[in-house]
Amino acid sequence: MDTDGTHGRHGRPEPRTAGHVPRPAGPSGHPAPAHPADPSGAPGPSGLPPKPAHAPGAGPAPTAAPAAGPTLTDWLRVPRPAAGPGIWSYGHVPRAAQEPETTPxxxxxxxxxxxxxxxxxxxxxxxxxxxxxxxxxxxxxxxxxxxxxxxxxxxxxxxxxxxxxxxxxxxxxxxxxxxxxxxxxLGGRAVRAVDPAPRPVEPGGPDDPAQWTEVRAAGLVEAADRLGAEARAGRMNDVDYARIRRAWETVRADPSRTRAFDQAVRDKGAGACVHPSGARDLPVRAARHDLLARQVQLGTVQDGERNPYARRGSGVALDPAVLGTSLLAIGPSGAGKTTRLVRPVVESLALQALAGQAAVIVVASAGTALGPDTGYDVVIRVGDPDSVYDLDLYGGTPDPDEAAMLLAEGFVGDLPGIDVRRAATALAQLLGPFRVAHGRFPAVPELRELLDHVPVALATLRGTLEAAGQHRMLRELDARERQHGASADPGPALADRVALLDRPAFAGFFNVKDADTTGAGRPFSLRALEHPLRVRIDLPERGHADASRVLARLLLAQFNAAATARTDRSLFALLAFDDASHTLTPEAVRGIQRLRSANAGVLLTLRTLDDVPEALRTPLLGAVGCRMAFSGVTTWDGKRFAETWGTEWVETRDVTHRTVFADQPLTRAIHAFRKLVSGKAVTTDAVTVRQVERERWSASDLAHTVPPGHAVLSLTSVRGERAAPLLVRLGG
The missing domain is CATH 1.20.120 (Four Helix Bundle (Hemerythrin (Met), subunit A))
Structure with a gap:
């Protein structure tokens, strides 16, 4: 039962052995049946990589004395009122919808x-x-x-x-x-009026989450007492609580696992149902998290006139409910996209993965500060010979047609004038016969030879098929040979893109040739999204920019296919790109729209929308539900955001000053005296109030009025709830 709430078993290069259990950092989804661990560590049909050859190290983190700060029980009892999308619910105090009138x-x-x-x-x-x-x-x-x-x-x-x-x-x-x-x-003294704070849950009451009343009501009194004692003694952290609660949800979905859950909790307490890696927390946290609400705080809404009064000063947070509609962030280099957005979001999903609630894959350039390697289960360094894991170019699929479509999308999906479906057909005419002949897909050098129409390679493949009597596959090869050299043949373009991966720096990578026999390379497939994994993929952006873009497009295509093909969608899956430049294609944008119903989403960051083909800029902004404009965007990018956010009705006041002309001699004398003293003529003010339609944020406002360290953020939840664009102070 140690993997209740998690799925499968996988290795890690260097498991964490922390010295203490951290406390909550601040202040759930569909229950799914848990899958038992696979003690063999062998790769299964899901594409999960096998364990590394070296020993995984120590098991669960030791439970030393808790660090200073709020206890777990206090953290659990803080109220989290229901709020709109993007509101940090931990101790949230709702405000009035309208600002009260202030008398001078x-x-x-x-x-x-x-x-x-x-x-x-x-x-x-x-x-x-x-x-x-x-x-x-x-x-x-x-x-x-x-x-x-x-x-x-x-x-x-x-x-x-x-x-x-x-x-x-x-x-x-x-x-x-x-x-x-x-x-x-007397402002600032005891008589100042303050908003009433929400009352915390009464300790020991029926609604006290620290008492595990649901477990106790199910008859598992000893297990509930053990969990309550672990929380009060400081041996349980927020990840432990979320993980065991997730495991209990699986027990409610499948009552046959009740006995195993009870035994695991009574034996191991807070260390029960642990993640297959043995980790119970991340090595370091860089953001404020609330695992009970599955939120990470990005900042606070600026207390200014540009924001609605009800949201001013409230916390801004992201959770799977809004990330499920996908998020696009635009901002120049140095605006804080990595440190203030990507890393907090990835860190939050990594914590949820340890709790058996999510799977996260982050793709970034090598050297990007996204946390230590020990905070991930799988780290793939493409081009680094010391990388423990390899990347499966074919996405773990055994279907040649599906593999061909994914490869075509990654290789030539960005090329104008190249039909991706025609390219997929050309690849399928080679992948199908090769798999029948050799029982595997071709390695990169072999695929390049076939696309280049090398006579020896084709003759060898043809001879193998003839010996096996595979006449249908021979017809596939014949069709490829007839199309080779035609004016619309995508073969040369595919061969050029495959050549980007057939470089000395990538020797030993994408090694499907020996993986089935020796396990070399430990290939990782995105079909492992049904498991609570934490994956980081480092791309060689500096020395091999074009190859990195090919791999990024391929990963996005594989993620869209794997996320929607999952049979178990209880885990929220997220693919985060630290830089999605030259990654998006028409098919990828269409795939992003389908992720919302698959309990998955993507996080895309760009320096500018110019890194996206012009024909895709408007569809991209429409495909994502969350949009974020950092400080320093150009007016060209701001115009696209302004059009997407639309207009709103606002009340304007026009004040007209009119000079007063007096008829009476005494009044004229008084007016003359006032003008002599003040230097201004006596006037009256005429105020005109009207409703006008204006842009929520204009292109000029986005380009020139957003202060450094701020961003304008709009959110949409998977249920259709919307939050108007807000000016957010990041990290606050």
Whole structure:
């Protein structure tokens, strides 16, 4: 039961052996049946790579004393009210939809003085009897005549006077808005009005998440007591809680696993149902996470007029509910796309992978700061001979037609004038016969020889097929030979792109030739998305830019195909590109639109939309549900965002100053004196209020008014909820 809530088993180059269990960093999805671990570590049909040859090291992280900070139980009891998309729900306090009207302080003071004088005047008139003695009738009614001139009568009179005076003070105080003036003048003191904070969950109550009431209600009292004791003693962290809760969801979906869950929890406590890597946390965290809500905080909404009043000052967070619609971020180099967006999101999904809730793959240039290697299960360094893992160019599929379509998309999907389907047909005419003849797909040098129509390679393949009696595959080769050299033949373009990978720097990579027999290279396939994996792929962008772009397009095509083909979509799958320049193709954009229903999404960052073909810029902005413009975008890019975000109705006030011309001699003299003193003519103001339709963010605003360290972000959830573009202070 140690893998409840996870799927399968895989190796890691260097598993983490942390010295303590970190505390929560701040302040779920569809339950799926868990899959038992595969003790052999052999690659299965899912494309999961085998374990590395060296030992995996220690098992689960030790449980030392917790670090200083909020305890897990306190973190669990903080309320997380339901909020809109992108709102950091941890301790969120909703605000009013509209900003209350603010009266100027001078007007408050004058109103308070006038009401005070009016109250004193009325009291004086009552006290001196100028208004008669009608206000004393309650005193005469409720005091007997025998009290006249006695001490009780005097006491009753002064009590009644105090009641009347207090009533006048309250009435005129409210009329003169004395409490508001007091709060205004004593701002920062104890009398300042504050929004009521949400009340935390009562410890030990029926809704206390630290008590594991659902587990206890199912009859697993001993397991619930063990989990509660682990949390109170500080031996459980937020990842442990999320992971075990995920495992419990699988038990609810499949009650036959109840006994295994109970036994695992009673034996190992917070270390039960651990991720196959044995890790219970990341080596280091660079962002603020809330695993209970599956959120990562990016920053805070700026408290300014450009943002709706209800959202000002609130936290901005991303979670699978919005990432499932995919996110596109545009910003120049140095704007913070990697450190303030890609790394926090990847880190959040990596933590969720440890909890058995997600799978994340990040593609970046070698050397990009995306966390240490020990924070990932699989690290593929293309072009590095010391890389433990290799990349499967064919996506782990045994179907030659599917492999041909993926390769065609990656190799020539960006070339204008090349029909991708025709290129896929040309590749299938070679891949099918080769797989029948050799039981595998061709290696890169072999595929290049076939596309270049090398006579020896074709003759050898033909001879093997003839010996095996594969006449149907021979007809495929005949068709390829007839098309070779035609004007519309995609073979030369495919051969040129394959040649980019047939370089000395990539010798030993994409090694499908020996993988089936020796396991060399440990090929990784994106078909492993059904497992809670953390994968980082480093591309050799500096020395082999064109090859890196080919691989990036291939990975995006494989991800779109693998994510939608999953039979178990309970895990949220994310593919993050630190730089998606020259990666997008028409088929890739169409594939991104289909990810929303597959519980998957992509994160794309670009320096500018000019890195995308012009015909794809508008479809790309329409395909993604979340859009982000960093500080420093150009007006050309800003225009595209402005068109995408559309317009809104706003209220405008036009003030017209008109000079006052007096008819009376005295009034003219007074106006002349005021003009002599102030230097300005006496005017009156005419205010015109109207509703006009304006762009939410104009191209000029995006290019010139977004401060450094900020971004304008709009979000859409998979349920269709939308958040208007907000100016966000990143990292705050």
């Amino acid at each position: 302080t001078r007007q408050l003071i004058s109103g308070a003085l006038i009401s005070l004088l009016a109250g004193l005047l009325l009291w004086s008139l009552l006290w001196n009897g100028y208004l008669g003695g009608f206000w004393l009738w309650p005193l005469y009614m409720f005091t007997p005549d025998s009290w006249a001139g006695t001490f009780p009568s005097v006491v009753a009179s002064y009590v009644w006077y105090a009641v009347v005076a207090l009533t006048l003070a309250i009435g005129f105080g409210r009329l003169g808005r004395w409490p508001e003036l007091g709060r205004r003048l």
